[in-house]
Amino acid sequence: MPEPNEGRKPRSREIADELRTAIEAGQYTPGVKLPSTRQLAVRYDAVRNTIDAALGILAQEGLVTKEHGRGVFVREKRPLIRLGSDRYSPKYRESGLSPFFIECAKQGKSGRFQVLSIERVKPESDLADRLKVSTKSKSVLRRENVFYADDDPVYRVTTWIPWSIAQGTGLLEEEVPHQYGIHGVFEDQGHVMTRILDEVTARMPTPTEVSYLRLPGGVPVIEVLHTSVDQEGEPYEVTKFVMRSDMNGLVYDVPVE
Structure with missing residues (x-):
């Protein structure tokens, strides 16, 4: 018998997917600051390390930027x-x-x-x-x-x-x-x-x-x-x-x- 969680995405990936969907839908527009790690941890009932991993995924995808001491922001689209x-x-x-x-x-x-x-x-x-x-x-x-x-x-x-x-x-x-x-x-x-x-x-x-x-x-x-x-x-x-x-x-x- 397969384990109940076999094949399931890591929780950090699930959270990253949900945040990405919200960004793409315009819930968080370019330049807007995302909720804090603590707020996201409460919202998704996850530990902060998991939230950090989720935000790291979005940063690697180029969707958000982390600014030390300020938070995480949706990346702005600049004129080319x-x-x-x-x-x-x-x-x-x-x-x-x-x-x-x-x-x-x-x-x-x-x-x-x-x-x-x-x-x-x-x-x-x-x-x-x-x-x-x-x-x-x-x-x-x-x-x-x-x-x-x-x-x-x-x-x-x-x-x-x-x-x-x-x-x-x-x-x-x-x-x-x-x-x-x-x-x-x-x-x-x-x-x-x-x-x-x-x-x-x-x-x-x-x-x-x-x-x-x-x-x-x-x-x-x-x-x-x-x-x-x-x-x-x-x-x-x-x-x-x-x-x-x-x-x-x-x-x-x-x-x-």
Whole structure:
């Protein structure tokens, strides 16, 4: 004979299911604080450890956030910073702003970036293959930045450029001294963007990414590995975007060939 509770969900899972249903039904709206652990323990006739486990499930699912000393809140849905297929279009040049800053302005936010490092390095073999450079010498310049919308870190960006292109240019400076940014420098060096290759994946963040992006529990990242190809069909820049999935979206509007 099977045990009476065989196959039954753990009590924490049952409570998490009920709270999730209440959130999805609008009983608890975004930004609203959930009842305290003590109140939930009374409501569900459960010990506090069970309630904590239930709330932990919802946090891992990205539905709630725990704020130390304040309680547990339903996660608010934030406007997305949209990374579009036309983000490198010359049409943005007249504004004097990058597509990221334009998108921030649309939402009434102030965009900024923090330079983490600018360094000449030896590339890993996969990166060297993409850029057609050597792995035996410091053949690439690596630039690392974090982009912010107001005070929220939105994505971390790492760009690798062949040293043969970067040396002696403004790419070695924190503020690239060109009215069109790094892509203006590339064009001055004879590399006009003609084609792009974007490889998109989703994954859970590393501890370092959690720290830099201030990621709440349960929020994955979107990784975009971008390669710029010039008019001669040669790759001249690779950039990795690690993006908060709760604050970023991707928009692709391209012809089908």
